[in-house]
Amino acid sequence: MSLLGTSSSDAWPLRAGRRPFVVLLALILTVGTLVSDAVAAAGPTGSGAASTPDRARYDVALRSDADGGHWTGRQRVSFRNASDRPLREVYLRLWGNGEDGCGTPGGPGAPGVSSPVVVSGVRGGTADPLTVNCTALRIALPKPLAHGKRASVAFDVSITVPDRNARFGREGAVRFLGNALPVLAVHDERGWHLDPYVAVGESFYALTGDFRVRLDHPSGLKVPATGRTWTRPGGPGRTVTLSVAERVRDFAWAAGPFRTATQTSHGGVRVRAYWAPGTSAAGVRLSREEAVAAIDRFGREFGRYPYGEVDLVMTSGFGGGMEYPGLVLLGTTEEGGAVVHELAHQWWYGIVGNDEYASPWLDESFAQYANFRFYGLETDDCWSDVYWPDDGTELTASMGYWSQHRGEYHLVYTAGPCALFDLERTLGPGAMARLLKGYARDHWFGVSTTEDFKRAAQSMTDGDLGPFWESHHIG
Template sequence: MSPLGTFLPAPWSHPAGRRLFVVLLVLLLAVGTPAGVSGAAAGGGGSAATPDRARYDVDLRSDADGGRWTGRQRVSFRNASERPLREVYLRLWGNGEDGCGTPGTPGAPGVPSPVVVSGLRGGTADPLTVNCTALRIALPKPLARGERASVAFDVSVTVPDRNARFGREGAFRFLGNALPVLAVHDAAGWHLDPYVAVGESFYALAGDFRVRLDHPSGMAVPATGRNRTRPGAPGRSVTLSLAERVRDFAWAAGPFRTAAQTTPGGVRVKSFWAPGTPAAGVRLARAEAVAAVDRFGREFGRYPYGEVDLVMTSGFGGGMEYPGLVLLGTTEEGNAVVHELAHQWWYGIVGNDQYASPWLDESFAQYANFRFYGLETRDCWSDVYWPDDGAELTASMDYWSRHRGEYHLVYTAGPCALADLERTLGADAMARLLERYARDHWYGVSTTEDFKRAAQSMTDEDLGPFWESHRIR
């Protein structure tokens, strides 16, 4: 994610840096964190991450302007743990900012949550918790290791009236984190962390999505996965999306202008932009996207999804990444497309718990961004200020939510630390490290300890002092 930012001194004054929001991140928007359960909500103990191998089958129909989508969703899954699985949780992240809605009063009807689940089959639902973002579903019988089960439900999605990753800008709708997805249970228990508006709380295992979106024919619908649109009922079209081994599904809707091109490496880059988006910025973003997808494919492993969609408007704040789709605020100088595309690897393919370890995706994506533009990093520490001796680069969103003015360190100190590691190991060894690390965690979940062990394997030098001095703990 690339929130709004302001200009910084060197290396941020590099000409390439001036063109992009992503190189200029320092002061984040002041937002609150909803109350809820933080960390593991139930005891664990040595269990594998579960439920896994999820398949999401979704059929939604939009209203006339794409502001409301209703339909049915089915989720099938496997128990990967040795322990019987007696329950699952759905995360309704779309309720993160609005919570449980507003209750009705005499003469004034209430406003429900943006995402409403009803008509559940395949289990018994408890009341929503964690500010209406977590739905516990008790299964009819314990699911043994290797067994599969499924739940199905009606879902209603109403796009909030705000310009955000789940929101709207004029005639354009952004549906990031709108679909309910399975929570993760591992050795720490169920991960039911609260939603954060700056940064991410998301943690999901890779799964498959088959999504059918029925919408007015005058509406373009970029979406995660490989997409094709065909005629539907009179005046309507159906966009079919197939996405395999992804952690989430997002889409947008509106009267976008469109263009497409294929990179030399064979990736289809489809661009969608709102009228009024600066043409120079759109052209630059398209060119940089083509170059970045192929370059990161060479450095970290070939992009596996075949297609990536760029959604560009003039008013969106910064950028936001989803598998196969990125949302981009765009000026004449471009946008954060390189950083957001780096996220296709760092969190999208090489997963992590974004609430517990945001540096593992944001710092790695920003480091890839630095490398793409050839930014000088030897003096980047001059712009890093640690507020106290206890601050850590590896802190969780629980810490950053309570110290919002320091969250920029994930984007500034993080890539500086990785650049220092490159100088410590050598450029060739660092390149091998990242390629191997991505390969070893392809479609999996990585941790800070995993990365530290992988880096240590590249050198005989004890990296303990390096981790401590760079606050990677």
């Protein structure tokens, strides 16, 4: 994710030619409101509590209204218990309710009080009332699910796109449906991960799963989506967009009167561009060129992009950028947008996963490091532009900390890349390249932690990296 809107051309270090680490703290402070930390819910813990449920399969069928702002249908989720302990419940995360919580009178789905994402008619378990500000739904299973066994739950879902320009929101005739679909929460040795939603940054944490999605919509709307997509005729005046996505952590889509163009990279990745009326033609052209180059370069550096297709959704007014598996949302001016940073996220969080609430540096700092390397920016003096307000602040802090210290959150985008460039100078460029490619390979479709990365880096040198981690606030 990039935080700042593209209207502040010198404020965000995403393109060549800009000062790489100038950050306008006041803008970060006004982007959104973060909420306080929360502990994971209680649940079975111990050595048998592997990350579960896993191998999820999501089957989704939705139908939209005339402008793509309201979608209704059904969703089925099957899953396996990977833990040695019986699984007695699952949680769905309704991240689309994060901004609005449990709703306001006259809000999405009016009349009455409701949230943008409503789940009803649960089958395959017994649903409790929503918790965590209406972003978590506990479903008790009919009987304990043994290790290695599968079960499923199904439910009706209603999605109303909020009236705000955001990753789950709208801009003009365009609808953005990021984090709109309910997804399974993760349980591990800490219990259930039920962290609160944050408006700046991300709280999202999911294991990979497979999605089969059917989106029925008016033929006047184009619908870019996660996965490999194709269309077929629907009812009168309607089109069905079908998508299959394998080993992804989320599913997002958009809807609008987009213009489109497709180009295949030298490495065989299909880059599909969708842009709204009024988007800068020069910016669209530049973003497409950079996307084609970046998807291949990162494939060489971190491992071949596994999904075959990536969609760029571009508008003139979207604030910054936001990444989803196989799809990125981009505010685009004549100077382009944050396309390289967001495509780097296809590896750092998308393929090599992490708990974005607990360890935001593992995706944002790594994506920004890749972004700077792509543009060949000079980083020898990058620390001169980093404002570190408190020596006690850890780069590896969670969103629970950043939510209380919003003026310091820029560090994951500034100090984080600086630390990785210092590590590159410590290990040597060749060793750093081998470290990142090997680390990505070893965590492909898995989950990264700070301790995992520190161990991998230590294995690349005979010297003790302990002082390095301490001096760079990497706990």
